[in-house]
Amino acid sequence: MKSNKRLxxxxxxxxxxxxxxxxxxxxYAWTHDRDVAEDxxxxxxxxxxxxxxxxxxxxALEAWLFRIMTNCWHDHLRRNPVTDSLDRVDLASETTxxxxxxxxxxxxxxxxxxxxxxxxxxETVTLVDIEGFSYADTANILDVPVGTVMSRLSRGRNRLxxxxxxxxxxxxxxxSVARVRRIK
Amino acid sequence: MTxxxxxxxxxxxxxxxxxxxxxxxxxxxxxxxxxxxxGLRQRVDELRRLKDLTRTAFQSIQPDxxxxxxxxxxxxxxxxxxxxxxxxxxxxxxxxxxxxxxxxPVIGEPMAPVVTQNxxxxxxVSRDDPEGFRKVLDQADLLLKKDxxxxxxxxxxxxxxxxxxxxxxxxxxxxxxxxxxxTYPGRISFLGCTATKRQWEDTGAVVELLPQVVxxxxxxxxxxxxxxxxxxxxxx
Numbered sequence: 001m002k003s004n005k006r007l008x009x010x011x012x013x014x015x016x017x018x019x020x021x022x023x024x025x026x027x028y029a030w031t032h033d034r035d036v037a038e039d040x041x042x043x044x045x046x047x048x049x050x051x052x053x054x055x056x057x058x059x060a061l062e063a064w065l066f067r068i069m070t071n072c073w074h075d076h077l078r079r080n081p082v083t084d085s086l087d088r089v090d091l092a093s094e095t096t097x098x099x100x101x102x103x104x105x106x107x108x109x110x111x112x113x114x115x116x117x118x119x120x121x122x123e124t125v126t127l128v129d130i131e132g133f134s135y136a137d138t139a140n141i142l143d144v145p146v147g148t149v150m151s152r153l154s155r156g157r158n159r160l161x162x163x164x165x166x167x168x169x170x171x172x173x174x175x176s177v178a179r180v181r182r183i184k
Numbered sequence: 185m186t187x188x189x190x191x192x193x194x195x196x197x198x199x200x201x202x203x204x205x206x207x208x209x210x211x212x213x214x215x216x217x218x219x220x221x222x223g224l225r226q227r228v229d230e231l232r233r234l235k236d237l238t239r240t241a242f243q244s245i246q247p248d249x250x251x252x253x254x255x256x257x258x259x260x261x262x263x264x265x266x267x268x269x270x271x272x273x274x275x276x277x278x279x280x281x282x283x284x285x286x287x288x289p290v291i292g293e294p295m296a297p298v299v300t301q302n303x304x305x306x307x308x309v310s311r312d313d314p315e316g317f318r319k320v321l322d323q324a325d326l327l328l329k330k331d332x333x334x335x336x337x338x339x340x341x342x343x344x345x346x347x348x349x350x351x352x353x354x355x356x357x358x359x360x361x362x363x364x365x366x367t368y369p370g371r372i373s374f375l376g377c378t379a380t381k382r383q384w385e386d387t388g389a390v391v392e393l394l395p396q397v398v399x400x401x402x403x404x405x406x407x408x409x410x411x412x413x414x415x416x417x418x419x420x
Contacts (some may be wrong), residue, residue, distance in 0.1 A: 021333040024247035038247065059366070110241035128203060129238040132370040135205050153203075154195040160234055168233050 012052060016045050019065050022131055026066065029126040030073055032115045040076065044069035066127065066141045077119070106167055113163040121156030124149055193217070193224065202231045204398050211399055215378055218401075243302075246333075303327065303337045306415040308407050309347030314357075316420045317350045321360055323418075328368045337371060340410065344377030344403025347420075348384075351376050353392045365396050377403030 020041060027037035047068050048055075055064050114122060120142075127138045128149075135153075139146045161168065200206050201214045218225050305327055307320045324339045331337040343351050350357050351374055364372055376397040384391050393399075400406040411417050 018333060021246055025242050025245040028245045029242050041247065062369075106237075107241045107244075110237055114238065114241070125238065126242070129235050130242045132239075135200070135203070150196040150200065154199050157199060157231060157234055158195065160238065161230060164234065164237065167237065168230055 013049070015061055016048055016065070019062055020045065022062070023065060023069055026126050026131055027069060027073070029111075029114055029130055030119075030122060032111070036076070040069055040072050043072045047072070063133070063137045063141055066131070066133070067143070070123065070141055070143075073123075109167060110160075110164060113160050116163065117156050117159055121152050121159065124152040125156040125160070128153055198224075198228055198231060202228060202235060208393065208395065215399065215401070303330075303335060304410075304413075304415045305337070305339050306407065306410050306417050307339070307341045308403075308417060308419040309341060309343045309350065310345040310403070311420070312346035312349060313420070314350070317347065317357060320420050321357065321364065324372060325364065328364075328371050331368070331371055339368075339372040340375055340415070341372070342375045342377070342400070342403050342406050342410075344380045348376055348380045348391075348393075348403075351393045351397045353394055358394060361394060362396065373398055375400050375403070375406055377406075379403070 023041045023044060024037055027040040028034060031037050031040065044065060048065055051068075055061060114125065117125060123142055124138060127133045127141060128135070133141065135146050135149045139149045142149070144152075197206075197210075197214075201211065204211075206214070214228075218228060305324075307324065309317055309320060320341060324341065327337050327339055349355065351361070352358070361374060365374075374394070374397050376393050376399050378399050379402050381391050381393070381399070407417060
């Protein structure tokens with residue numbers, strides 16, 4: 001185990017800084033708000049700096065940071081109960097046949113579909129799919145059993161599959177196929 | 185992670201297969217089932233494409249200041265003003281560049297990131313050449329040492345035909361492979377060809393690969409697929 005001095009060193013701060021993009025990406029996937037995501041990451045990093053001595057295994061730094069951020073996120077939700085953001089759903093329905101295939105439209109649809117997942121599913125899917133955490137690490141970060149991770153992942157992906165069905169279909173040959181638009 | 189026969193085709197099991205969370209035995213069981221069940225293949229393929237799509241959709245999300253850490257919240261206002269000016273200054277140029285490079289993706293296939301300049305290198309190991317494989321690991325090590333948030337490095341080593349043997353549990357490279365995966369978590373993966381493995385097993389050979397090895401149905405197909413996704417292909 002590294003000494004406290006070492007943990008508070010420039011090397012430790014550098015490792016925190018290196019983790020920032022991943023933390024931010026996940027925070028954004030959870031919140032869909034850059035400002036809130038920035039605040040979550042900042043809060044998590046500040047807490048990590050203050051509590052550096054609690055990190056028992058330096059090799060587990062990233063999972064530890066994500067766990068801190070998860071706690072920050074849950075605290076945030078308790079302080080600010082979520083109301084569904086209709087803006088992002090409206091964005092998903094703005095597709096036209098001409099733009100359905102465009103890259104940004106697909107990215108937006110996937111992001112919006114993730115945003116529509118219930119919180120627990122969203123957290124699990126993003127940690128596994130976006131950040132590549134193992135089930136064991138994800139369970140540790142979210143403080144739930146591995147079985148819960150598996151269940152949430154399965155149900156979350158099923159919901160995503162339903163929302164993104166047209167984007168996951170094998171490309172059709174010949175004339176373009178009419179796609180179903182989501183109508184609110 | 186092991187499963188009972190009752191779980192054979194549960195959603196949880198198939199998801200764990202796609203996420204490479206199964207033991208070698210369970211993975212083999214699924215591969216055998218996939219050969220016989222087109223519906224199962226379609227389901228697994230769908231889950232894989234969904235996973236790729238989800239990952240890709242968020243790949244370009246970056247904070248305004250990737251290397252800033254530990255500053256109190258009140259200092260962020262000035263950072264954001266500076267960020268706004270910087271973005272304004274370069275936005276037009278970058279926007280033009282992106283617009284001209286943007287391509288329409290094939291629906292359902294993974295897409296390249298929009299902004300980040302990822303370095304994605306695919307090593308194709310098809311020969312039983314220990315010296316060549318050692319060079320692959322050396323080169324992968326050099327590349328991964330250059331990994332940083334602005335220029336993330338991803339390395340995949342596809343081992344098939346004579347090259348598959350280097351992913352075995354008892355080779356001169358086993359420790360190094362495991363060490364690299366620990367040193368660069370998520371940055372390097374070793375992909376083994378199921379078709380090659382099956383051919384060897386048909387001759388009576390016992391093929392035991394490292395537990396970290398991700399099995400793909402066909403090494404060649406994996407290489408072609410990743411080349412189409414923009415991976416730099418290096419054949420050793």
